[in-house]
Amino acid sequence: xxxxxxxxxxxxxxxxxxNYLNDGVVxxxxxxxxxxxxxxxxxxxLKGIFTVIIGVDAREIDGSFHNIYVFSLDxxxxxxxxxxxxxxxxxxxxxxxxxxxxxxxxxxEIRDLxxxxxxxxxDPRKLIVPESWHDGVFPLRKEVSYKxxxxxxYEPYQPRxxxxxxxxxxxxxxxxxxxxxxxxxxxKGETVIDIEYRGFHVHRGIEKLGExxxxxxxxxxxxxxICGICGYVHSVCYCQVIEGAxxxxxxERALYIRSLILEIERIHSHLxxxxxxxxxxxxxxxxxxxxxxxxxxxxxxELLTGNRKTYGINLVGGVRRDLKEEHIDxxxxxxxxVKEGYTKFINYLTGVREVIKRLEGxxxxxxxxxxxxxxxxxxxxxxxxxxxxxxxxxxxxxxDVYFKVPVYNDCDNMARLMVRVEEVFESIDxxxxxxxxxxxxxxxxxxxxxxxxxxxxxxxxxxxxxxVHYVMTGKYSRVYRWKVRAPSYSNIPAxxxxxxxxxxxxxxxxxxxxxxxxxxxxxxxVVDVNTGKRFKVPMRALAKGWRx
Amino acid sequence: xxxxxxxxxxxxxxxxxxxxxDGFERRIRARIQSRIGPPLKQTYxxxxxxxxxxxxxxxxxxxxxxxxxFISISTSITALAIIPYTLNNxxxxxxxLILIVYLMIFASIATLLGGLASGNPFAxxxxxxxxxxxxxxxxxxxLTIATLAVKYGSxxxxxxxxxxxxxxxxILAYMAxxxxxxxxxxxxxxxxxxxxxxxxxxxxxxxxxxxLAITILSNLMKRFIASSLxxxxxxxxxxxxxxxxxxxxxxxxxxxxxxxxxxxIATYLVLGSISTTYGRYRVRHAVEAVKKCSIMPLIxxxxxxxxx
Numbered sequence: 001x002x003x004x005x006x007x008x009x010x011x012x013x014x015x016x017x018x019n020y021l022n023d024g025v026v027x028x029x030x031x032x033x034x035x036x037x038x039x040x041x042x043x044x045x046l047k048g049i050f051t052v053i054i055g056v057d058a059r060e061i062d063g064s065f066h067n068i069y070v071f072s073l074d075x076x077x078x079x080x081x082x083x084x085x086x087x088x089x090x091x092x093x094x095x096x097x098x099x100x101x102x103x104x105x106x107x108x109e110i111r112d113l114x115x116x117x118x119x120x121x122x123d124p125r126k127l128i129v130p131e132s133w134h135d136g137v138f139p140l141r142k143e144v145s146y147k148x149x150x151x152x153x154y155e156p157y158q159p160r161x162x163x164x165x166x167x168x169x170x171x172x173x174x175x176x177x178x179x180x181x182x183x184x185x186x187x188k189g190e191t192v193i194d195i196e197y198r199g200f201h202v203h204r205g206i207e208k209l210g211e212x213x214x215x216x217x218x219x220x221x222x223x224x225x226i227c228g229i230c231g232y233v234h235s236v237c238y239c240q241v242i243e244g245a246x247x248x249x250x251x252e253r254a255l256y257i258r259s260l261i262l263e264i265e266r267i268h269s270h271l272x273x274x275x276x277x278x279x280x281x282x283x284x285x286x287x288x289x290x291x292x293x294x295x296x297x298x299x300x301x302e303l304l305t306g307n308r309k310t311y312g313i314n315l316v317g318g319v320r321r322d323l324k325e326e327h328i329d330x331x332x333x334x335x336x337x338v339k340e341g342y343t344k345f346i347n348y349l350t351g352v353r354e355v356i357k358r359l360e361g362x363x364x365x366x367x368x369x370x371x372x373x374x375x376x377x378x379x380x381x382x383x384x385x386x387x388x389x390x391x392x393x394x395x396x397x398x399x400d401v402y403f404k405v406p407v408y409n410d411c412d413n414m415a416r417l418m419v420r421v422e423e424v425f426e427s428i429d430x431x432x433x434x435x436x437x438x439x440x441x442x443x444x445x446x447x448x449x450x451x452x453x454x455x456x457x458x459x460x461x462x463x464x465x466x467x468v469h470y471v472m473t474g475k476y477s478r479v480y481r482w483k484v485r486a487p488s489y490s491n492i493p494a495x496x497x498x499x500x501x502x503x504x505x506x507x508x509x510x511x512x513x514x515x516x517x518x519x520x521x522x523x524x525x526v527v528d529v530n531t532g533k534r535f536k537v538p539m540r541a542l543a544k545g546w547r548x
Numbered sequence: 549x550x551x552x553x554x555x556x557x558x559x560x561x562x563x564x565x566x567x568x569x570d571g572f573e574r575r576i577r578a579r580i581q582s583r584i585g586p587p588l589k590q591t592y593x594x595x596x597x598x599x600x601x602x603x604x605x606x607x608x609x610x611x612x613x614x615x616x617x618f619i620s621i622s623t624s625i626t627a628l629a630i631i632p633y634t635l636n637n638x639x640x641x642x643x644x645l646i647l648i649v650y651l652m653i654f655a656s657i658a659t660l661l662g663g664l665a666s667g668n669p670f671a672x673x674x675x676x677x678x679x680x681x682x683x684x685x686x687x688x689x690x691l692t693i694a695t696l697a698v699k700y701g702s703x704x705x706x707x708x709x710x711x712x713x714x715x716x717x718x719i720l721a722y723m724a725x726x727x728x729x730x731x732x733x734x735x736x737x738x739x740x741x742x743x744x745x746x747x748x749x750x751x752x753x754x755x756x757x758x759x760l761a762i763t764i765l766s767n768l769m770k771r772f773i774a775s776s777l778x779x780x781x782x783x784x785x786x787x788x789x790x791x792x793x794x795x796x797x798x799x800x801x802x803x804x805x806x807x808x809x810x811x812x813i814a815t816y817l818v819l820g821s822i823s824t825t826y827g828r829y830r831v832r833h834a835v836e837a838v839k840k841c842s843i844m845p846l847i848x849x850x851x852x853x854x855x856x
Contacts, residue, residue, distance in 0.1 A: 187673070282736045282828025288581035354737050354826055357833060504673065505740070505830045 004076060011041055022244045024393050025079045025457045032084050032093045035069075039096055042071050042080055049074065049387070050100045050374040052485040054470045055110035057141050061453060061480075065091040065116055070457070070468065074392045081457060086116060095121035102374035105493060113140040128200050139208060146205065146212040183511065187504050195499050197492065210482040211474075216242060216450055219479065220314045223469075226484060228309070229272060232265050233462035234484065235314040237469040240395055242316045245456030245473055248448055252397075252439045254318035259397040260434050261304065261311060262460070263427040267338070268297045269463035270420045270427075273515045274349075277417065280509050281355050286345075293341045296334050303327060317445035328435050335428050346421055359414035363498040363510030366411055373494040376487045377465020378423070379514050382408050382415035389461035401433040413506075413513045420515075450477065462487050464515050488516045551636055551801055558633045558805050563625065566768045567591035569813055573820040580824045591768075598761035606754050608667025616662025617759050620655050621766040627651040627773050631780055632706045633812075635788050635804040645693055645703045648777065649686065652732070655770055656682045659763065663751025674750025677831050678741040684838040685731045691845035692728065695721040696781070698852040709784030716856050720848035722782040727841055729815065732774035734767065735823035740834050775819060776812040783811050 004026060008015050014034035019027045030038045042048040048071030056066040065086040072079055086093055095118035097103045107118045108127035115138035129139070137144060180201040186194040206226060210219050224235040236258050243250055271294035278286030298308045305311035305321060313321045350356060365375070370383035380387050388405045390398040406422035408415035450473050459468045465487030474480030491514040498510050571588035578585025587593075605613065630644050630651070660678045663671035693703075699718050700708050731738050741750050755763050787807045794800040829837060 282739060283826070284577075284736075285581050285824045288583055292582050352825070354829055354833070358828075358830055503830060503832065505828075 004073075004078060007046065008041075011038060014038060021081070021455060021457055024077065025081060025244075027081045027083060027455070029083050029085075032086065035082070035084055035094060035096070036099070038082055039069065039099060042073075042082070043100065046071075046073050046080070047075060048072065048080060049371055049385075050102045051079070051466070052468055052483075052489070053103060053106035053110060054481075054483045055114040055116060055140070056472060056481045056483075057114055058472075058481075059088045060142060063088045065114065067093055067110070067116065068470070069096070070470075072387070072392070072459075072466070074387045077392055077394075079393065079457060079459070091116040092119060093117070094119045097121055097123075100374070101369075101372045102490060102493065105489065112138070114138050115141065128203055139205065146208045181516070185499070185504070185507055192499050192502050192504055192507050195496055197495070199492070207482050207484060211479055214479075215477050216473070216479060217316055217448075217477075219482065220316065221312055223484070224310050224312060224314070226486065227462075230265055230269050230462045230464065231310055232261055232314075233460045233467045234469070234486075235311075236262060236396065237458055237460040237467050238471070238482075239314050239316050240458035240460070241456035241469045241471045242450060242473070243445075243456075244458055245454040245471060246316075246448070246450040248317050248445050250318055250445055251442045253322075253441045254443045254445075256397045256434050256438050257319050257321075257323055257443065258314070259401075260323070260431055261301070261313070262396065263431050263434075264297060264301050264304070266427045266463045267424050268294050268301070269515075270424050271297065271342075273420060273463075273512075274417075277509065277512055278349070278355070280512050281358055283349075283352060283355055286349055286352070286355070289345055293338060293345060296338055300331060300334050303330065315444060316450075317448040318443050320444070322443050323438070328438075331435060332432060335431060339425070339428050342424060356414065358506060358509065359412070359417055360410075361412050361414075362502060362506040363413040363416075363513055364411050365494055365498050369494065369497045370411075373497070374490050375465070375494045375514075376490050377462065377515075378416055378419040379465065379491050379494065381406060381419045383411045384409040387466070389459045389466050393459055395458065395460060397434060400437060401430050403430050403433075413509055416513045453480065464488055465491060488514070492516055550798055551634065554798065554801050554805065555629075555632075555634050555636070558809070559625065559629045562628060562633070562772065562809065563769070565809075565813075566765070566772055567595060569772065569816055570768050572813075573817055576817060576821050577824050580821060595761045595765060598764070599758050601757035603757040603759060606666060606668070609754065610665045610667075612661055612665035613754070614759065616658050616665060617755065617762040617766065620658035620662070621762050621769070623651050623655040623658060624766045624769040624773065627655070628769060628776075630705065631773065631776050632709055632784075633776070633780065633805045633808045634801045635706065635710055635780075635784055635791075635808065636801050641704065643703045644705050645697070645708065648705065649689055649693060652689070652770070652773070653682060653686050655766065659751055659767070662755070662763070663753075666751075666754035668754050670748050670753050671751045674741045674753075678751065680831065680835050681731070681738065681740065681838070684835050684842075685728065688724065688731070688838060688842050688845060689728050691842065691849050692721050692724040695724075695845060695848045695852045698849070705780070709780045710788040712785040712789065715851075717848045717851035720844055720851065722778070724841075724845040724848060725778040725781060726815075727844065729774040729778045730819050730822070731838060733771040733816075733819055733823070735771075735820065737823070737826040737829040737837075738834055739828060740831050772812065772816055775816040776808070779812040779815050780808055784808065787811075 008018055008028065014030060014037050016029040016031065021027050028038065043050070051070040051072050054068040054070065056068065058064055058066050062085070065088060067084045067086060069082040070079060071082070084093060091114075093116060095103075095107055097107055097118070098120065104123065105127060107121055108123065108125070110116050111118055111121070112126055112128040115136075126133070137148070139148065182198040182201070184196040185192050206222065210222060214222060220235045220239055223238040224231040226234045242248070271290050275287045275290035275294070278284070278290060301311065302308045304323060304327060305313050313319045365379065365383045367384045370380055370385050375383065375385070376387065384407060386405060386407045389395070391405055403426045404422075406419050406426070408418055452473060452475055454473045456471045457469070459466050461467075467487055468485040470481070470483040471479050472481040495511060495514065499507055502510060568588060568591070570591040571586070574590060575585040575588065627648055630648055656678060660675045660682070663675040663678070695717055696708050697703050699713050699715065700711060702708060734741060742752065752760065752763055787804055791800050791803050791807075794803060
């Protein structure tokens with residue numbers, strides 16, 4: 001612990017203060033001018049991988065904006081939060097996107113929502129708010145009401161066309177991914193040469209809602225509705241943040257139950273993904289069987305929590321629903337059956353040549369790019385990056401169980417499939433271990449009191465990767481700032497690398513290979529680069545912010 | 549006269565039967581995938597519903613857009629009429645084997661043109677995929693037919709499907725025909741031109757209502773023609789041999805027709821269930837696979853030329 005603090009001594013004068021938020025989270029204060037040096041130090045010396053930037057409108061507290069740069073030090077098992085205070089009247093900070101590609105979305109998001117200027121940011125386009133958004137109104141600033149709506153006409157998006165390049169629109173209602181997203185693939189013949197992404201069509205403003213309308217104990221239920229597949233991770237992550245910030249001691253049994261449900265969620269999510277991947281490959285038989293195997297897992301979730309999905313069993317301080325002893329045998333029996341069917345299915349699937357042929361060598365994401373974009377979860381593990389929040393930053397009951405983290409060096413779609421395939425086996429094993437060791441006792445902490453203006457930060461390994469929440473508590477048992485970073489937010493920008501020069505028939509598979517969750521990410525636009533070279537821009541929709 | 553009438557009845561019967569056969573295939577596929585599946589008449593319901601729906605024509609479409617499905621279905625019906633289900637020389641003529649190759653290509657080209665005429669980028673990609681596949685697969689069929697022509701000394705479908713010639717080259721040619729039926733059925737792994745998750749059903753994307761119904765029907769017919777072509781040519785001689793003792797012409801022809809149609813359906817369903825165990829090829833892989841398999845008819849042609 002002290003080793004880490006002493007390692008910052010080389011930056012004397014540039015670091016203003018170092019505190020521990022809790023055991024695994026270090027908060028470093030610095031100034032905008034020294035930001036580059038500190039970031040460089042963390043990424044190069046400490047091998048920190050960029051996670052997200054959190055913007056806080058803290059003018060009510062100390063008259064300034066806070067920008068918190070989060071880095072994950074996987075080897076040291078710590079998160080480093082670098083905080084810079086920005087002037088309240090005219091917030092400005094140098095952009096770190098030139099150093100770290102993954103920071104692009106975060107910076108543009110903060111620019112859209114909090115009005116902080118990022119000097120030298122390469123992309124002036126809007127990310128979250130629509131093009132017709134009110135000028136000078138920044139939704140996450142405290143003076144803006146959560147009821148504010150966008151105005152002005154919607155401008156239809158015009159795909160670009162030139163003679164030998166076809167722009168293929170994938171979305172907003174593309175049959176591949178049944179969610180509102182928009183990919184524009186620029187193809188020459190059958191080869192993808194460029195990609196545009198527009199998302200955030202259904203930004204729900206859930207953070208603003210949490211800050212403006214909900215109390216601390218209501219948010220777990222809203223948080224669970226962030227995602228339609230792996231919502232429980234958000235609920236757990238939020239509760240952990242508050243518990244950490246308020247120093248609440250959560251009963252052991254509750255931690256075990258949380259881990260157990262998280263693993264059940266991982267199994268059903270991975271099986272769902274496997275089915276979708278088969279469907280994308282035209283192998284509908286595999287699709288149907290994967291979902292058949294998934295069904296008993298859903299029943300299991302219903303048995304334990306009362307719901308197939310959106311379990312709603314989390315509260316700050318523990319869980320609401322206890323595990324019945326008589327259910328344990330049933331859980332183990334179902335898991336054994338699932339494992340048997342699943343093993344058969346996987347043996348069969350890996351024997352279908354067309355499927356394997358298409359998975360191998362497509363959608364390459366080299367390790368260096370993976371680090372630069374800060375990808376998470378199975379995508380990172382398939383690119384030879386050994387990162388798993390359950391091991392790197394243990395939470396809930398994961399410190400008590402043993403499991404393997406599958407890592408592959410092939411960096412392709414096959415590797416991403418294999419990582420998920422193996423994780424299902426590991427998850428089944430974890431659940432058995434947890435049930436074996438399940439301690440007795442209460443499931444909810446009795447004394448839950450949360451002080452004002454305390455900060456908390458926590459992460460959970462979702463099926464899609466590292467899910468991150470940050471909270472600053474406020475007055476009257478509300479949150480002052482709640483920040484959510486879903487895993488797909490880190491993974492989608494990396495698609496630009498994976499899709500470059502890939503055959504069109506592999507594009508949908510590659511997009512699906514990161515298991516994107518658009519409802520979690522739900523914000524707008526990416527990807528530029530190279531465009532000036534090959535196309536006659538400007539597009540109408542991008543006209544407002546286009547640069548030559 | 550009566551035999552001609554029977555042949556015509558056969559065509560009508562098959563056209564009406566095709567949606568039911570598709571219903572069977574859907575049921576079988578569902579069972580393999582551990583589902584229950586739709587009712588047998590589902591394809592009828594679909595078609596009837598589509599015929600009743602509004603016809604929408606995109607602004608970008610040219611006149612060919614409306615014409616293409618009709619060209620496609622009329623060529624398919626013509627091809628269906630030429631296939632001698634009755635194993636009797638009624639509408640056939642010397643050289644109709646060549647005609648059937650032309651008609652098969654033409655039906656493919658028609659769907660391709662319909663896609664291009666819609667002006668939709670997905671349809672454009674789909675059309676280029678279909679074209680690459682057509683070029684590879686028709687060469688395949690051409691080689692096979694050349695083998696048959698050499699061995700039987702005729703280009704008449706009826707003659708080929710009633711005369712018995714047993715030799716290595718002919719057996720290879722039969723296998724090649726079966727494979728051609730598989731490629732032509734545009735099921736997985738050869739459904740690259742439709743590829744719903746990749747290019748959103750491709751050429752058919754802009755078709756709606758009656759036009760979509762016609763496109764679907766003509767696609768199903770193409771599938772059935774390809775299976776029938778294999779069945780009639782390879783199993784026709786056996787059937788002809790079996791029904792030889794029947795003295796009554798009309799009775800014999802009816803029995804022939806029944807047997808060939810039943811066996812064609814069986815081929816159709818077998819090919820359909822095989823395809824469920826496949827994923828979709830990449831375009832490059834599909835063409836490569838067809839090219840690799842072209843060895844089969846090529847060898848058979850060489851054998852035939854050597855007199856084997």
